[in-house]
Amino acid sequence: ADGYYVYGMSECVYSTSDYSDMVFLQSYSFNKDVFLQFNSTVGKFVGLTELGVKNAENFNKDPAFLQQLKARVDTFCRHNAQIWDSSVRDKT
Numbered sequence: 001a002d003g004y005y006v007y008g009m010s011e012c013v014y015s016t017s018d019y020s021d022m023v024f025l026q027s028y029s030f031n032k033d034v035f036l037q038f039n040s041t042v043g044k045f046v047g048l049t050e051l052g053v054k055n056a057e058n059f060n061k062d063p064a065f066l067q068q069l070k071a072r073v074d075t076f077c078r079h080n081a082q083i084w085d086s087s088v089r090d091k092t
Helices: 050-059 063-089
Strands: 006-013 023-030 033-039 044-047
Touching: 006 063, 023 050, 023 063, 033 050, 044 050
Parallel strands: none
Antiparallel strands: 006 023, 023 033, 033 044
């Protein structure tokens, strides 16, 4: 089909059971190509295309917004990982 496809995706990535290496990622894509990503370890947006660089510059000017996204490691990722992991571990 003709048209444009724009979407965002949030991920929590970790490999240890104590969640010490947990990272929150928020990616934005246009027509299946990621153009902008927030990484909680880096603490800011990174542009992967010309459009993404411009968006990153604008988003990175807002320290309150960046702090809110960094906090998602605890408020979203760890919180939900504890729930999901306990559900899986209790069944093994």
